[in-house]
Amino acid sequence: MKHLSAANKYFWKYRKRLLIGAFFVIASNYFGVLAPEITGYIVNKVQQHLPGAAQVNNKTTYNSTVNFFVAWVEKLNFTQVVLVCSLTILLLALLRGLFMFMMRQTLIVMSRLIEFDMKNEVYNHYQQLDAGFYKVNRTGDLMNRISEDISRVRMYTGPAVMYFVNLVSLIAFCVVNMLRKDVYLSMMVLAPLPILAITIYFVNTLIHKKSEQVQGALSDLTTNAQESYSGIRVIKSFVQEKAMLYFFKANSETYRKNAIGLAKTEAIYFPSMTLMVGLSTLLTILIGGNMALEHPDKIGIIVEFVIYINMLSFPVTAIGSVASMVQRAAASQKRLNEFLQTTPNIQSPAPTAADTQQLNGDIAFNNVSFTYQHTGIQALKHFNLTIKEGQKILVLGRTGSGKSTMAQLLLRFFDANEGNITINGKDLRNIPLHNLRNNISYVPQDVFLFSDTVAGNISFGLPHIADMNTITHAATMAGIHQELSDLPNGYETMVGERGVTLSGGQKQRLSIARALIKQPRIMVFDDCLSAVDAKTEHLIINNLYKVMENKTAILITHRIFTVLNFDQIVIIDEGTIIEQGTHAELMALKGYYAELYQMQMSQDNAA
Incomplete structure (x- = not known):
């Protein structure tokens, strides 16, 4: 008994x-x-x-x-x-x-x-x-x-x-x-x-x-x-x-x-x-x-x-x-x-009156190291990065280099084994999880849609379903409004389990609209445009540039977005930063970034 x-x-x-x-x-x-x-x-x-x-x-x-x-x-x-x-x-x-x-x-x-x-x-x-x-x-x-x-x-x-x-x-x-x-x-x-x-x-x-x-x-x-x-x-x-x-x-x-x-x-x-x-x-x-x-x-x-x-x-x-x-x-x-009886490894501190304030976006990774416990793979090694409020950061790297881990640590899906991450100078471990994640819009690499209407999926991050004008504006910024309007029931169309009725590109853009409708101070996009064509990608990037004005934004990808002027471009390989700077500075180095840029330009011109 x-x-x-x-x-x-x-x-x-x-x-x-x-x-x-x-x-x-x-x-x-x-x-x-x-x-x-x-x-x-x-x-x-x-x-x-x-x-x-x-x-x-x-x-x-x-x-x-x-x-x-x-x-x-x-x-x-x-x-x-x-x-x-x-x-x-x-x-x-x-x-x-x-x-x-x-x-x-x-x-x-x-x-x-x-x-x-x-x-x-x-x-x-x-x-x-x-x-x-x-x-x-x-x-x-x-x-x-x-x-x-x-x-x-x-x-x-x-x-x-x-x-x-x-x-x-x-x-x-x-x-x-x-x-x-x-x-x-x-x-x-x-x-x-x-x-x-x-x-x-x-x-x-x-x-x-x-x-x-x-x-x-x-x-x-x-x-x-x-x-x-x-x-x-x-x-x-x-x-x-x-x-x-x-x-x-x-x-x-x-x-x-x-x-x-x-x-x-x-x-x-x-x-x-x-x-x-x-x-x-x-x-x-x-x-x-x-x-x-x-x-x-x-x-x-x-x-x-x-x-x-x-x-x-x-x-x-x-x-x-x-x-x-x-x-x-x-x-x-x-x-x-x-x-x-399983205790979560990620513990949220008790909220205080000061914790209800909006996080402005000053982010710092201080000598962060992280190893996945279930595989033993070390994803980040003595990782240091400072992001000022309002900056736009492009994070590049090969598959498995640690880019997505950086985003997941920022949202405290995991805690760093060594070092710490701060926002507004405050350690993430001291910020209530609800307040932290409520101030960040995150578009994951693996898009997930619920068996709900299009409008319900876009409004998912809000306490209630938003009005239609707000929903359509977010969808327009994500470059999917017209396609959603053409669905049999428009924004009231059920997307099916995991969004099975939509294409990969449509699911990614709907996920972007879900992130945009929150209007947070910090936005993280993790390789969220891999399933869209170049024309649509260009449209979305231009829209994002308008939306991200005065916001802190981190774009994680495997390709370079030339239409945006990033404050910093960070190249990660095997969990460490191997190159960091502006576009002009990295081109002058003639290293990994310059090689990737030349290769991408050649492919775009050939296309």
């Missing part, structure tokens, strides 16, 4: 529902166990009125409620007693059914509320985790934990709790009544139950282990399916449908074997329960029959015991189900705790 202790806070939150639900369960069982006593009483009454029946002194001890009832009906004649007892048993059944309905309305509804809270907690925690976490954990596994694992925990917080309270209360009522009537017979008919407890103890360990294996296999299967759906165009273009089907079948087969193994283990429970209940019933009839031959006045008690044993058949059988639910939930909660 140590893993499931994480759910105790929800039980405390919904303690009123839990207590009221437990009361309804107990009340339902209380009215349920009154019926066998009344049945035993009426059986004795019928026996006494049979022709030739010997008159016996009925010394049966009843529940206080039944004692009151018996004292009342004893004043009636035999026919009235039978009628009243029959109606009373019917009334007790109705009351029990009513309380059973109420217990489900409280405990099962409580479990759904807990499920709602847990999913929100897990999703919110996912949102707080840093980028490094998502580099080492698969989307399918994340999805499985927030769906399947939480569903299994819900079965513990609802049905398992309900069945457990039902089990304990009903057994308690039945055993007390049985002991009150006949201790010897009670001990005999309950003797097989300890064997049941031993069986449950050994099987539970197996179920817990197999449940973890099943959930792990399901995560692999979910990840495989998610990647196949997302990458279906790549799969089809490389004619790899059969290969992907093979991988899916392999994962599916692993899941099938684990699930069947778990089902076989759980199958031990139900025959064991049925066997134990059957033995108890046989013992009741065998021992009770012999007792009835010697003491005819105990026939009513024997009837009661048979009814009690049958009443116990469901809760005793439910022991297996409850234990299975608990073990499955424990395995799932353990998996959830692994993520919920």
Whole structure:
């Protein structure tokens, strides 16, 4: 139960529902166990009125409620007693059914509320985790934990709790009544139950282990399916449908074997329960029959015991189900705790009044070094760069030189291993993440669009969907307004999952419009024009030059934009700056930049 202790806070939150639900369960069982006593009483009454029946002194001890009832009906004649007892048993059944309905309305509804809270907690925690976490954990596994694992925990917080309270209360009522009537017979008919407890103890360990294996296999299967759906165009273009089907079948087969193994283990429970209940019933009839031959006045008690044993058949059988639910939930909660107990490496300081001010754009990288933990690749080495407010910086470099890492460190997706980065002279670690990222517009290299309208995607970075004039202006500056207007529903067109209905160039420009609409003081463009043609690129660059006036802008790319006059051009190679200066200064050096510039000019002239 140590893993499931994480759910105790929800039980405390919904303690009123839990207590009221437990009361309804107990009340339902209380009215349920009154019926066998009344049945035993009426059986004795019928026996006494049979022709030739010997008159016996009925010394049966009843529940206080039944004692009151018996004292009342004893004043009636035999026919009235039978009628009243029959109606009373019917009334007790109705009351029990009513309380059973109420217990489900409280405990099962409580479990759904807990499920709602847990999913929100897990999703919110996912949102707080840093980028490094998502580099080492698969989307399918994340999805499985927030769906399947939480569903299994819900079965513990609802049905398992309900069945457990039902089990304990009903057994308690039945055993007390049985002991009150006949201790010897009670001990005999309950003797097989300890064997049941031993069986449950050994099987539970197996179920817990197999449940973890099943959930792990399901995560692999979910990840495989998610990647196949997302990458279906790549799969089809490389004619790899059969290969992907093979991988899916392999994962599916692993899941099938684990699930069947778990089902076989759980199958031990139900025959064991049925066997134990059957033995108890046989013992009741065998021992009770012999007792009835010697003491005819105990026939009513024997009837009661048979009814009690049958009443116990469901809760005793439910022991297996409850234990299975608990073990499955424990395995799932353990998996959830692994993520919920993961602390983000990127911690945001508590905001102060001074932190609400706008960041003006004075940026400094001071001897920054950074190594990706999951790969061991050192992306930046003793990197130093100073950017004044309002400057336009062009960052050039080969693939893997560290350009994108520089942008991600600026937004604190990661923290530098050595050195520090400052804005306005303040270390990034001391700036609340919300304020930092709210003051920077970032167009990533890997464009991502949501399954929303065009307008919704452009307004994504704002607290609400902007007015249409603002949206169209941002789209115009990004050079995509006309194309969006020509869509079937214009700006209300759904772009599909990951923007699948748009071309690569359209997605890049829509992402630029999303960045422009924020109108921040700092703008970072990470190779965001790689999928557009030269004419469109020229148009966008000219528009950006107008938008970036009086703003600090960093353009990361692998090609030179000759139409812009940059304050600094920085050449990065293997995580360090190898050249830095203005266009004229770098051309005079006749180094990497000059070579790249001449090569690009030759290609443009040839085109």
